[in-house]
Amino acid sequence: MSDQQKAKIAADERDGEQREGTSLAVEVSGTYVCHPFNPHRAASTDAALSESANDDAAGLDHELAQLLVASDSGEHTLVRPRSAAQPAREGSEAEVAALEEVERASIGVPIPLTARELRLDVDGRYPQMTASGNFSAPGRPDIHWIARLKAAGPFRWVGRIWYQHPATPLFAYSSVVIQVTPSVYAVRRRARVTFLAPGVRALTLNYRFHSHFFHRFEFEADQVTNAAITLDIDTGAHPNRPPSLPVERLSIREVYRRAGFDTRRRAGNQIDVGGAGANGTWSESEMHDAMQVHWSRFANLPQWSMWVLFAHMHDQGTSLGGIMFDDIGPNHRQGTAIFTGAFISQAPAGETAPAAWIERMRFWTAVHEMGHGFNLAHSWQKEHPADWGTPWIPTPNEVEARSFMNYPYSVSGGETAFFADFEFRFSDSELLFMRHAPPPFVEMGNANWFENHGFEQIVRPARSGLGLSLGVNRKRALYQFLEPIVLELKLYNHAQQRRTVDANVLSNPEALTVIIRKKNGVARQWRPYASYCLQRRPVELRPGQFIPESLFISAGTNGWDLSEPGDYTIQVALKLPTEDLVSNPLALRVAVPQSRGEERLAQDYFTDAVGRALSFDGTRELKKANDALNEVVVQLSDHPAAQHAKIALAMPMARQYKVLQDDHSFFGQAAQVEEAGKVAKEALLDSKDESAETLGHVDYAYYVDRFAGLLEAAGDKRSAGELTRAKQSVASSRRALDADIDHVLKTAPDAAAAE
C-alpha cells in the first residue's frame, strides 16, 4: 500500500470517527464506481453469475417479486410473489428457487457492457429515493439508467428502472436490487447492484464508494468594478422567512453542495470598465466576449464549470436582475450574469429590512441564473409544447414551487408568500434532473440550453414487445421542393406472443406526437388540421405483424413545417393505454428549387388553403387552392407535387359534393366521375411507380381502390381493371424494396378476421 493510500485511509478513518463521535447515522448516498475486479458481462462465466445469483437470491424479497410481476405483461417467465403469510427468510430455498426461475428463462446473450458509476440517492439532503448509473459499450454512447427506489430492508433498496438513455436493446434490465455494505469509513463502503428482468440473465455488480456527491462542479465569480457582489447570505437577516429555517451564513457554494455537487469556487477577477465610456450597460455579446477574456477556465468544451459575472446593468435596464446569457455558439450555459444595479438592489417602498431584502434578492438571483446553467428551466416552463424546446422527461409545472427557479412574484400571495416558505433550495424535480439525468443534459457547455433534453431518449424500449417504426417510401429520404411529404408509420409486434391493439390507434392524432426539427432550428410539433374520434377496434397482431398508417406531415395548423429546403429530423411518439412508444428518428432532406418556376409557384402553393386541400383530399370551394394546384399540374407536370395535386383535384369531382351555402342550406354539386377518373388515371397509372413513391404505398393503394370502385360503379370496368392491375404491379415493385409491406397491407387490417 502506498503512502498516499495510507494517508487517504487515515483521513477517512478520522472522518468516520468524527461521524461516530457525533452519533450520526451513516449516510450512504453518493457516487459509487464499479469495482475493477467485477466480472463485467462480456467476461462473465456461468459460474460467476450463478454465484452472484445465489448470493442475491438471499435478498430477493416479496416486494421485489411483486414489483417484477406488476411491471410485466405476461410474456416472460415471472418470479411469482410469495405469500405474505410466509415472509421470505434470508437464504431460503424459496428465494433461491425464485431467482433460479429468472435464470432459467434467461436468453443469456453476452453483450460487452462495462459498468461505470452508480449514483445512490436515498439519504442525506433532500433524498430523491433514486439510483442512476451508466454502462459503456464499445463504439456506442454510454447507456444511462435511472430507477425509483423503495426501502426493502436495512441498507437495501429495490426499484424499477423507469428511464434509459439511449433506448437500446443492449440494456434490457427492468429492476434493480441494491444492497449497501455500510461503514463509517468511506473506503470500506460498498454497494452491490443486481440488475434483473424476466427472461434476461441477472447481472450482479460490485461498486465501491467514491464520493458523497453526485458530480463535481466549480464556478468563478468575477466582479465588474462598478457592481456589488453577493456570494453568501445571513438566512436570518430578513424577518419574513420560514420559522423552521436554520439561521446560518449560507453560501452559493453550500447551496450547490446541498444539491449534490462537490462545489468549489475559484478565485475571481475584478473587471475594470473605466474605459467603457457612456455605455455602462451590458449586451449578451459583450458578456460573451468578456467571458472568453476574463474567465480563467474558459474553453469551448463541455466542463462542469461556470462563469458568474456580477455587473451593474444589462441593456434591458433595471427590469432584468440577471441572465444566463450563454445561448451563443456551440457550447451553451457556461456563463451567467447578475445585475446589481437592477431591481434586485431596489427594495420596495415600505420594506422593513431593505438591506436584507437586497442581499436576499441578489443571492436568489445568482443561484437562479446558475441554475439555468445547469439547464434548469423556470418552474412554470416545465410543461410546454414541443416548439418551446424539448424536456428531458415530461414534468408538470411547479407554479407554486418555493424553488430558486421560480419567480417570487409569480406565486399566489406574491413575494411575501414566497419567502415565507422559501427554504433556499431547488425543488425535487429539479434535484432529480441535476443529480440523475444523463450528465450531458446537465453539464455546462454540453447540451444546448432548452434543447437536446432528449425527446428521442426518454422512453425505454417497450416492454410489451410493441414497436413504432417511422420510414419513407423510397430508398433515400430526399424530397423535391414543393413535394408533399408522406411518411409511413408502423406499429409492430416484435414479441413472440400475439398482442391486441386498437387497429385505429395510428389514425388518432390525439395519440400521436410528431416532432419536426430542422437542422440548427427549434423543434416544432406537427399539428394536424383535424382530429378524429374513432371507435376502438381491437385486432390481434401476430408476431412480426404490423399496422401501417400514412402520415401527411407537410402542413398543419402550424403552417408548412417542411417547406424550406434543408435537413430535418422527425420523430413520433405514440401514447398507448399502457405505455408510450417512440419511433426511430427519421432524417430527411428537402431539396432546393430546381427552377424559377418552382420558386414562383411556391408563393401560392405554401398556403393554408393548399395545405388543407392536400390534407383533406381536395376541395371544390377553396378556389385559390385549386388554382394553385392546377398551376402545379400544368407547369410542373413531371414533378411529384403534380401527382398529389391531381389526386386533390380529382377526389372532390368523384362524388356528389355538398356545399354549405350562405343561408346554411346545403347544395349538392353533381359528381363528375368521368372527368375525375381521367385525372386519377393520369396520377395513378401514367407513372405508377413514381406515384406510389410520392403518395406512399398505403395511400396509393387507398386511392386506387377508391377510384377503381367509382369507375366500376359508373360502368367503366376497363379503367377499374387497369387501376387494380397497376396496384398489383406496384405492390410487386415494393416487395423488392421492402418485402414486408405487401404482407402487412394484406394481413394487418384483416388480423382480427383471420383469427
Place this chain on the structure above:
Amino acid sequence: MSKLSVDLQEGFQNDTVRVRVDDAAALEREGLSTRRQIGLAARLELEAPEGSFVLHVEVPTRALATSERLDAARGAFVGVNITAGGKLELRVQAKEFWYA
C-alpha cells in the same frame, strides 16, 4: 395620455403580434420569440388614454386574440402569455414586471 407597458412573455415562437388600444392600431411586431432564460419576448411601450380603455392583443400566426378592459390608474403593466394549452392570457399589474 399615459404609458402602457405590454410585455410579451411566455410561449412566443417566431410569432407576429398586433396590439390595439380601443379601435386604434398601436403596434405590430413580427418574428417574436420568447427568450426562455428570462421568459420575455419583447416589451412594447404604448400610449394609452387616461381612464378606461380596451386593450386588444392578437397573434395572427396562431389565430389567437384576446382583449381586456383596463384602467391605467389601476395597472399600467400587462404581461401577455401563450399558455401550454394554446390560450392567450393577459396579466395586469400596477408594478413593472421583472425578469431573471
